[in-house]
Amino acid sequence: MKITFKINDKTVEARTGWTVLETAQHYGIDIPTLCHHESVTPSGACRLCMVELKEGNWSKLVASCIYPVKEGITIYTETERVSNVRRWVFEMLLSTCPASAKIRQMAANYGVASTRFPISNPDNKCMVCGLCSRVCEEVVGLSAISVVDRGVHKKIGAPFLRPTDVCVACGCCVSVCPTGAMQSFFDQVRGEPSMRLTQLTRQSAQEVKTS
Ligand code: SF4
Ligand code: SF4
Ligand code: FES
The missing domain is CATH 3.10.20.740 (Ubiquitin-like (UB roll))
Structure with a gap:
């Protein structure tokens, strides 16, 4: 219909x-x-x-x-109301994720180059939109990452913010992230390469034990 x-x-x-x-x-x-x-x-x-x-x-x-x-x-x-709210959203984004070149570029394309709101973390790129975790859950079918914590402490990560071997390193979360933040979270989710080696060694030892 x-x-x-x-x-x-x-x-x-x-x-x-x-x-x-x-x-x-x-x-x-x-x-x-x-x-x-x-x-x-x-x-x-x-x-x-x-x-x-x-x-x-x-x-x-x-x-x-x-x-x-x-x-x-x-x-x-x-309309004027739409332009005003867009401007307001871009200013909020420039204040919450000031380190995101993608956000700065997009805001500039809409004529917003600065923000009147305070910047609490100049290194932050993540707006905690949850797109990465929705892709992990709904497309990859894994839920390796999610939004953890609440309010101003909300962030993206694996459970307990510890590296997880549930993540298969498909990269879908990185490619959909609109701010470029997920790239820098990747090692936190997967673990440093040396740590991944330890996990693999542990898994192999477990497999040998149970075989
Ligand atoms: S890492 Fe990217 S996709 Fe995930 S919540 Fe942050 S901004 Fe959104
Ligand atoms: S790379 Fe890991 S966390 Fe990201 S979508 Fe793939 S399985 Fe999920
Ligand atoms: S709220 Fe609609 S695109 Fe983000």
């Missing part, structure tokens, strides 16, 4: 179950995203994909990657 609505005053058709973002992408309408990947369940973590939804004489901002399409709604992707 088709659902008809409007994006930027253009009539579009979506399939039941599509989100606003999926429909926009289908029609080649650009909406910036960071925590979204078509292969995994959307989480709405970064808020960069906000768009303005108008119904009658009221409007609100919604995250397009998690907003399901509805018959007759009107979506605008480039």
